Amino acid sequence: MTERLYYSDSHLTEFDASVVSLGEADGARLGVVLDRTAFYPTGGGQPFDTGTLAGARVVECVDREDDGVLHVVEGARAESFAVGDRVHGRVDWQRRLEHMQQHTGQHILSQALFRLFDAPTRSFRMMERVCEVDVELRDPSDEKIERAVDLANRVIWEDREVRAHSATPEEAARLPLRKDSAREGELRVIEIENFDFSPCGGTHAHRTGEVGVIVARSWERAKGMTRIEFAAGIRAVADYRLANRAAREAAALFSVGREEAAQHAARLAEENKRLARRVRALEEIAARVEAEELLAEAAEGGAALDDEAARDDPARGGARIVARVFDNRDAESLRRLASAVASHAGAVALLGSREGGEARLVFARAKGAPGDMSALMREACAIVEGRGGGRAEMAQGGGRNVARLAEAVSAAARGLGGGGA
Ligand SMILES: [Zn+2]
Incomplete structure (x- = not known):
């Protein structure tokens, strides 16, 4: 059993622990289980943390439920681990922050969609660069999704407090939970001040302001639901840079402003079709x-x-x-x-x-x-x-x-x- 330090403090990046057991993880790499850890293992749509353990690289963390958190360690010092060793752990903060921003952002966006359109979120995935939610949103449109994004950003900029509660099933039943939990017994409930209550085991920001900003990239109908691709905080900025560069490069081809580039490209494509027809006739x-x-x-x-x-x-x-x-x-x-x-x-x-x-x-x-x-x-x-x-x-x-x-x-x-x- 591992004490999961990230439950009580999502901003803890350094800790000391004892090695409880060692084993092989996918062949060549070493798996280390500690008595306590600040490393978050993959779960609930949120990927694992990375960092170092006694100077060796932690490349993955796997949730072994009652058997604790398995830290997959790589690097020269991996051989030198022994059961009972005291080790110092360090979590990569930039990666953790990025994940917390997406995760907390998702709680806020999901509640915004629920409030505005009575549209519950059915699943959430954090991918390499962006995230997506599958939402039961009927008649989706750019306008609807932008309204939800606007509400989410208002809540972010109001810098509301984010609290983690431990609730018994009876207590949880009295809370206005946005979604039911499949878990039995004690429940971890994340509250966003005057906005959202959701059962969740992930890591979250202390205040909504930490999320920074949330943007919707695109949406599509998928499996009878509306799949919305979004990005928050660090990822929103990275995505803006990519999109801005692409738009500016396209605009430079036509020597116009960024906003007019699509219109010019459409006109050019139309002209190209007409010319192709003309060329065919001449040929x-x-x-x-x-x-x-x-x-x-x-x-x-x-x-x-x-x-x-x-x-x-x-x-x-x-x-x-x-x-x-x-x-x-x-x-x-x-x-x-x-x-x-x-x-x-x-x-x-x-x-x-x-x-x-x-x-x-x-x-x-x-x-x-x-x-x-x-x-x-x-x-x-x-x-x-x-x-x-x-x-x-x-x-x-x-x-x-x-x-x-x-x-x-x-x-x-x-x-x-x-x-x-
Ligand atoms: Zn969460």
Whole structure:
């Protein structure tokens, strides 16, 4: 059994105690149980304290209920602990204060939500940088939550006293407790002067002023409740710095004030959407023009592959073939051009692109034009050491052997005429 000094004095950071037992904690580290401690172990939504014990680092504290508080110790002097030793403990005050601010802040915010909207808090979690409560708040809105935050801050700035009482179940039953306790027997009740009574085993500020300030970061509906993310005191300031820096960086991009940055970003996003639509329309036009040029060249025998025999093969049934390899043309652009070529009667597009160290291929043909694009694509992809496929009229693929891309396109062109040469 460990006497828990933090119950009677949440501001105690230094104490002397005797080692009661030693054991291993998660393998390599040492677990130390003392007859008394000021270290708070994880519980009630509040994380453990850290600090030092006889100069060794306390990296975690675990509540073993009736078996006391287990201090997980790390560092050179850990081996030198022995049962019966007198040791000096020191709790990291900054971490403890930060936790007390969140915890006490939560009591105040929860009571504010309860008073204003009859909305009880069902759970509380303290995370790495922020905290959250799940509240039975119906029809949540920014306005409602800000009203609760305003009331909470008024109570903080009135610097009311925070008292810890020990109450029998009968005494507790007479108190206006905000929530019921699952515990049996003697109950620890935290009172915030003329505001809130809650059963709680955590560490709290002496006065509400110590909490400093409370802010709500965001809220969302979760599991049928309203989940509110908040920060108090030290965490509220740290969060303000982060948010302020982000807002200023965004504002600097537009050379405007911090408050106008979101509006500018929204306008820019809208403009970007409009431009993207315009670019797409222009690309369609460009693809049509380019397709016509390529088809004209193919008809003169200039652009098609240097393969007279294949070109004059009557088996092609007068098909006009555009076989080309481009540099740095993305898949979308290649597809668009292939479709534009294939929109001409009797036309076939066999296109390739070297892009980012990859070979890309798109084959397409007009309805009624000869050739199975999917079959040709599989053969071409074997040459560039990749994979592809599609339908008889349109197929796509690619591979890693960029050096053999032109060869793959030539093979497809021959395959069209010669029946798979
Ligand atoms: Zn509490």
